[in-house]
Structure formats: structure tokens, C-alpha cells
Amino acid sequence: xxxxxxxxxxxxxxxxxxxxxxxxxxxxxxxxxxxxxxxxxxxxxxxxxxxxxxxxxxxxxxxxxxxxxxxxxxxxxxxxxxxxxxxxxxxxxxxxxxxxxxxxxxxxxxxxxxx
Amino acid sequence: xxxxxxxxxxxxxxxxxxxxxxxxxxxxxxxxxxxxxxxxxxxxxxxxxxxxxxxxxxxxxxxxxxxxxxxxxxxxxxxxxxxxxxxxxxxxxxxxxxxxxxxxxxxxxxxxxxxxx
Numbered sequence: 130x131x132x133x134x135x136x137x138x139x140x141x142x143x144x145x146x147x148x149x150x151x152x153x154x155x156x157x158x159x160x161x162x163x164x165x166x167x168x169x170x171x172x173x174x175x176x177x178x179x180x181x182x183x184x185x186x187x188x189x190x191x192x193x194x195x196x197x198x199x200x201x202x203x204x205x206x207x208x209x210x211x212x213x214x215x216x217x218x219x220x221x222x223x224x225x226x227x228x229x230x231x232x233x234x235x236x237x238x239x240x241x242x243x244x
Numbered sequence: 245x246x247x248x249x250x251x252x253x254x255x256x257x258x259x260x261x262x263x264x265x266x267x268x269x270x271x272x273x274x275x276x277x278x279x280x281x282x283x284x285x286x287x288x289x290x291x292x293x294x295x296x297x298x299x300x301x302x303x304x305x306x307x308x309x310x311x312x313x314x315x316x317x318x319x320x321x322x323x324x325x326x327x328x329x330x331x332x333x334x335x336x337x338x339x340x341x342x343x344x345x346x347x348x349x350x351x352x353x354x355x356x357x358x359x360x361x
Contacts (some may be wrong), residue, residue, distance in 0.1 A: 161348050172352030228294030229275040234287040
């Protein structure tokens with residue numbers, strides 16, 4: 130119920146291509162779905178996030194598509210660049226519980242964009 | 245404004261040794277978190293502190309203790325290290341909740357890479 134399943138584990142894309150990472154969840158109480166980007170040797174940083182009342186959110190080359198009925202959401206990176214090579218984590222939050230917001234993270238996708 | 249800082253960056257321990265990982269944030273955030281990151285496992289919550297003076301267990305608390313020293317600092321202690329605690333540890337913080345979406349954002353430190361032999 131509390132899991133967030135992420136796929137694929139790794140992804141290789143040519144420069145200029147589209148990178149797609151998928152996540153699925155079971156708990157319908159989740160109400161916030163962020164994506165975090167992590168470069169080697171660094172901590173994760175928020176990339177983009179969506180709430181379940183919208184089906185899509187776009188910020189530059191990054192888009193989240195959200196399918197509430199299927200309980201799935203995905204990250205699309207358009208015109209992928211070598212600088213996008215990083216590990217990407219999806220996450221879900223159940224909202225305000227026990228005095229704060231907590232995330233359940235997916236297992237991560239290592240993206241490599243070839244020049 | 246340094247954000248979230250963690251010390252040390254690297255540490256090697258022998259089985260049974262103890263150590264404390266330090267974390268501090270200068271963003272005046274209320275909530276702080278400790279995660280561990282293992283290959284293929286993502287980030288798993290160890291402990292969190294919703295506000296100064298409170299701490300709670302997360303998903304994988306066994307073998308760890310925490311102290312919220314003040315609003316800025318949140319430390320993680322391994323009393324008797326085990327090889328299974330070899331991992332990269334991240335501290336994070338977030339603002340107090342309000343109507344803004346930013347209230348959900350967690351800001352992460354650079355991590356501590358711990359090896360237990």
C-alpha cells in the first residue's frame with residue numbers, strides 16, 4: 130500500500146531524444162508527487178512536482194504526466210542532454226501526518242544521455 | 245546561506261564502533277529528516293523530527309538514534325555499527341506547512357558515505 134514502484138532501473142538515451150521514467154502507486158491517499166534529480170556525489174534536489182488534481186505539469190523540457198485512475202505518473206524529459214545524466218527518483222506524500230510531510234521514494238532510475 | 249550541511253563526508257567504522265552523523269540547516273525550517281540510500285532501494289526514511297523537541301521513527305529506525313539539538317541541528321547516532329549499516333546517509337529539511345506548495349519540498353544535504361567493516 131505504501132510502495133512506489135519505479136521503472137526502468139536504468140535508461141540510456143541519445144542526445145535530443147525523449148527520456149521517459151514511470152512510477153506506480155497503490156495508496157489513493159497520496160496527494161503530492163515530486164520528482165527529485167540527483168547528480169553523483171550530491172544530494173537529491175526537487176525537479177518538478179504535481180498534485181493529483183491535474184493531469185500534466187510542464188517546466189521547460191521536463192513534464193509530469195499523471196493518470197489518477199491508473200495510479201501512475203511519469204517523467205518525460207524532452208530533447209535530453211548529456212547534462213541531464215543523473216539518477217531520478219519519484220516520490221509520493223500522504224500529506225500532513227504526525228506533524229510534517231513524509232515521502233515514500235521510488236527505487237531510482239539512472240539516466241545516461243549519450244552525446 | 246549554506247542550506248543543509250552534513251559532517252563528516254566520509255567515514256569508515258569497524259563493526260561495533262559508534263559514531264554520530266551531524267546535520268545542520270540555516271533555512272529556519274521546522275522539520276528535519278534522516279534517510280539512507282542503498283543501491284536498488286531508493287531513499288528510505290530512518291527518523292524524522294517534525295519540529296524542535298519532537299522525533300519519530302521512520303521506515304527503517306532499528307540500530308539508530310536521533311537527537312534534535314535545536315531548530316537548526318539534527319544528529320543521527322549509530323551506537324554499535326554493523327556492516328548492514330554501510331550506506332549513504334542524507335539529511336533533509338522542510339518548511340512549516342502552509343498554503344504554498346513549497347511546504348512539501350524537502351531540501352537535502354550532500355550526504356555522508358559510511359562504510360562499516
